[in-house]
Amino acid sequence: xxxxxxxxxxxxxxxxxxxxxxxxxxxxxxxxxxxxxxxxxxxxxxxxxxxxxxxxxxxxxxxxxxxxxxxxxxxxxxxxxxxxxxxxxxxxxxxxxxxxxxxxxxxxxxxxxxxxxxxxxxxxxxxxxxxxxxxxxxxxxxxxxxxxxxxxxxxxxxxxxxxxxxxxxxxxxxxxxxxxxxxxxxxxxxxxxxxxxxxxxxxxxxxxxxxxxxxxxxxxxxxxxxxxxxxxxxxxxxxxxxxxxxxxxxxxxxxxxxxxxxxxxxxxxxxxxxxxxxxxxxxxxxxxxxxxxxxxxxxxxxx
Numbered sequence: 001x002x003x004x005x006x007x008x009x010x011x012x013x014x015x016x017x018x019x020x021x022x023x024x025x026x027x028x029x030x031x032x033x034x035x036x037x038x039x040x041x042x043x044x045x046x047x048x049x050x051x052x053x054x055x056x057x058x059x060x061x062x063x064x065x066x067x068x069x070x071x072x073x074x075x076x077x078x079x080x081x082x083x084x085x086x087x088x089x090x091x092x093x094x095x096x097x098x099x100x101x102x103x104x105x106x107x108x109x110x111x112x113x114x115x116x117x118x119x120x121x122x123x124x125x126x127x128x129x130x131x132x133x134x135x136x137x138x139x140x141x142x143x144x145x146x147x148x149x150x151x152x153x154x155x156x157x158x159x160x161x162x163x164x165x166x167x168x169x170x171x172x173x174x175x176x177x178x179x180x181x182x183x184x185x186x187x188x189x190x191x192x193x194x195x196x197x198x199x200x201x202x203x204x205x206x207x208x209x210x211x212x213x214x215x216x217x218x219x220x221x222x223x224x225x226x227x228x229x230x231x232x233x234x235x236x237x238x239x240x241x242x243x244x245x246x247x248x249x250x251x252x253x254x255x256x257x258x259x260x261x262x263x264x265x266x267x268x269x270x271x272x273x274x275x276x277x278x279x280x281x282x283x284x285x286x287x288x289x290x291x292x293x294x295x296x297x298x299x300x301x302x303x
Contacts, residue, residue: 024170026184032066035112038140039064040119040187042179043126046091047083056081057102057129058091060109061179067187069180071112074099090176106131119190119197121160121182137204140197142189149196160185167192 040063045055056077064070074091076099084091110132118134120126122143127133146167147158161173164185172178172185190197 026067026164026168026170026172026181026188028067028184030066031068032064033068033070034064035070036064036066036116038117038119038187038190039070039113040183040190041109041113041123041126042120042183042186043129044089044091044177044179045125045129046077046081046085046089048077048079048081050082052083054079055125055129057105057131058084058089058096059179060105060126060130061183062109062112063180063183063187065187065191067184071109072180073105073108075102075105076100078102086176088177090178102131120186121163137201140190140201142186145197145200146189146193149193149200163189 042061043057044059046058048054048056056079057075058077058081059074060072061069062071074096076096078101081093081096084093086092109130113134115138117138117140119140119142121141123134123139123141142160142163143158146163160182164170164172168185168188170185170188172181
């Protein structure tokens with residue numbers, strides 16, 4: 001448990017802090033500098049507005065599957081900054097002096113990410129700061145997907161620092177946050193569990209198809225992409241594969257149910273039409289009888 005370890009290190013004083021700083025950190029795995037089909041993104045924000053709670057983009061880093069930086073830029077927000085959040089963001093006034101305008105950074109990042117799988121941690125905040133969205137089928141979020149793989153019964157996001165230490169044995173965020181280091185950590189987590197991420201993405205697509213075709217049972221199953229932690233039993237891989245098969249079956253069952261429903265509706269329409277035709281003479285006779293009775297009540301003689 002990283003929280004317990006951190007507490008012990010804090011109690012140990014300066015020596016523990018030095019040992020912690022010497023631990024391995026995320027780093028490039030090769031010299032490949034290409035823009036790969038999968039990228040990882042991280043942004044740092046500053047505060048704006050009187051309450052300083054309005055988060056605005058201040059820096060963004062994108063790394064490739066070798067954890068090499070393929071894009072980095074500071075960004076000058078379009079509104080006055082009221083809190084640089086330096087202890088957490090690492091952003092200072094001097095770093096933003098002469099930085100590109102928000103619209104330029106937004107355009108460059110959008111063009112770079114277009115059509116690519118994007119990994120990151122709690123990406124909803126990053127895309128909100130960037131001011132654009134990304135197709136869900138191309139998003140791999142370590143904050144929201146990993147807990148579903150390994151923490152049964154909980155979809156609550158977990159901190160990147162903890163996940164990086166727990167699954168990779170690497171240290172990040174022991175000082176100012178670095179967007180590139182955080183992006184590297186997210187990429188390494190994705191690569192470590194790439195098969196699970198991609199199976200989960202395929203499962204979501206299959207579940208969506210099942211729901212759209214009448215397979216309503218898929219709604220609960222999507223939340224059950226769970227397993228146990230690596231090294232403590234089986235991983236979630238088999239469960240994810242099982243869910244994909246169930247979703248495919250649900251989609252097929254939904255299509256069959258639609259066909260059966262259409263067949264029954266057609267039979268019902270035919271029976272109704274036949275019944276209507278058969279009952280027409282009886283209806284006419286009843287109407288004639290009623291007319292005769294009414295004429296009799298008015299003193300008229302039937303013909």
